[in-house]
Amino acid sequence: MPPIAISLGDPAGIGPEVLAKSWDRRDELNLSPFVGIGDPRSITQVWDGPLAVVGDPREAEATFDHALPILAVPAAESSVPGCPTTAGAHCSLDSLELAVGLARSGSCSAVVTGPVSKEQLYRIGFSHPGQTEFVAERCGVSTSNVAMMLAGPTLRTVPVTTHLALHDVFERLTQGLIEARARATLRGLQRNFGIAEPSLAVAALNPHAGEGGALGREEIEILAPAIAALREEGWNVTGPHPADTMFHAAARARYDAALCMYHDQALIPLKALHFEDGVNVTLGLPIVRTSPDHGTAFDIAGEDRADPRAMAAAIRMASSMALARA
Numbered sequence: 630m631p632p633i634a635i636s637l638g639d640p641a642g643i644g645p646e647v648l649a650k651s652w653d654r655r656d657e658l659n660l661s662p663f664v665g666i667g668d669p670r671s672i673t674q675v676w677d678g679p680l681a682v683v684g685d686p687r688e689a690e691a692t693f694d695h696a697l698p699i700l701a702v703p704a705a706e707s708s709v710p711g712c713p714t715t716a717g718a719h720c721s722l723d724s725l726e727l728a729v730g731l732a733r734s735g736s737c738s739a740v741v742t743g744p745v746s747k748e749q750l751y752r753i754g755f756s757h758p759g760q761t762e763f764v765a766e767r768c769g770v771s772t773s774n775v776a777m778m779l780a781g782p783t784l785r786t787v788p789v790t791t792h793l794a795l796h797d798v799f800e801r802l803t804q805g806l807i808e809a810r811a812r813a814t815l816r817g818l819q820r821n822f823g824i825a826e827p828s829l830a831v832a833a834l835n836p837h838a839g840e841g842g843a844l845g846r847e848e849i850e851i852l853a854p855a856i857a858a859l860r861e862e863g864w865n866v867t868g869p870h871p872a873d874t875m876f877h878a879a880a881r882a883r884y885d886a887a888l889c890m891y892h893d894q895a896l897i898p899l900k901a902l903h904f905e906d907g908v909n910v911t912l913g914l915p916i917v918r919t920s921p922d923h924g925t926a927f928d929i930a931g932e933d934r935a936d937p938r939a940m941a942a943a944i945r946m947a948s949s950m951a952l953a954r955a
């Protein structure tokens with residue numbers, strides 16, 4: 630299997646450090662060969678291990694045992710850990726673009742994306758809400774037909790709406806979008822997680838699932854019809870469930886994934902339970918794409934405090950999904 634392409638993310642964030650630490654612990658963490666894509670200087674600033682700049686992913690496998698292979702995407706100027714710049718944002722975007730291209734061409738078996746700063750990307754004109762939508766577009770898939778799943782050992786969640794202001798959620802939330810995300814999630818559970826008959830629990834938008842319409846009508850007018858349509862197609866879908874009682878241990882045992890209505894509804898429970906090893910995986914793509922659940926952590930970049938376990942979990946998940954597709 631070709632190596633996994635790992636874009637470093639923002640060079641001033643902790644992406645380079647968690648990548649290097651994952652390579653350091655590659656045997657202990659059971660990681661298959663990977664190649665970093667980004668500015669080599671962002672790694673040497675925070676790590677003094679052996680680095681091998683390669684010209685092609687094929688060289689990475691031979692190098693991997695004794696040095697961390699990297700395909701160089703130099704930033705216009707060297708970054709300082711913890712100090713994001715527009716040059717760094719351009720570098721993170723170019724690295725992402727190259728990593729996706731390598732996976733699409735088959736030169737790499739999967740993409741793991743390091744954390745980018747959306748704020749910095751938006752500043753340089755990035756018009757996608759996040760990397761999920763960018764990768765979907767590069768793969769020719771409608772952004773409605775992919776699902777951003779956050780996966781940990783005891784919980785998987787999917788937000789229907791992703792990166793947008795909370796006050797825009799109500800307008801964006803439609804029966805069609807809920808159904809599309811649900812289908813992408815259910816098919817992804819079958820294809821990528823080997824669950825033949827997946828069960829999906831749909832979270833309500835309003836407190837107490839709207840109290841029969843007194844606290845909001847979305848459950849009656851949008852969610853219930855979406856759930857009914859999905860059940861008619863034969864899917865095991867339940868809800869809308871009051872979101873506050875969906876995530877305790879006994880409730881989590883009743884479903885394979887929770888479909889949530891907005892970003893924080895999905896990510897708060899996941900990060901509360903599994904911040905250390907949570908993986909963000911995009912379902913519905915022709916390629917495999919995963920990412921650690923955390924962000925750039927500019928506040929600790931360059932301090933040797935970044936925990937590589939979520940990156941390692943993202944690499945392991947990408948590798949097992951790519952192997953299943955090979």
Ligand SMILES: NC(=O)C1=CN([C@@H]2O[C@H](COP(=O)(O)OP(=O)(O)OC[C@H]3O[C@@H](n4cnc5c(N)ncnc54)[C@H](O)[C@@H]3O)[C@@H](O)[C@H]2O)C=CC1
Nearest residue numbers: 743744745746747748920922923924925926929934935936
């Ligand atoms: N996959 C991606 O590209 C993601 C990118 N982001 C971006 O990251 C930026 C910062 O977002 P925040 O909300 O501050 O989240 P964050 O995850 O970067 O940081 C939150 C807190 O967790 C700590 N932390 C994060 N990862 C850690 C690790 N591996 N080891 C030890 N401590 C860790 C940080 O030091 C900070 O105190 C934003 O611009 C956002 O767009 C956020 C989430 C995912």
Ligand SMILES: NCC(=O)COP(=O)(O)O
Nearest residue numbers: 759760761762896909920
């Ligand atoms: N909060 C999740 C996140 O920011 C990751 O999004 P994406 O860049 O992978 O779309």
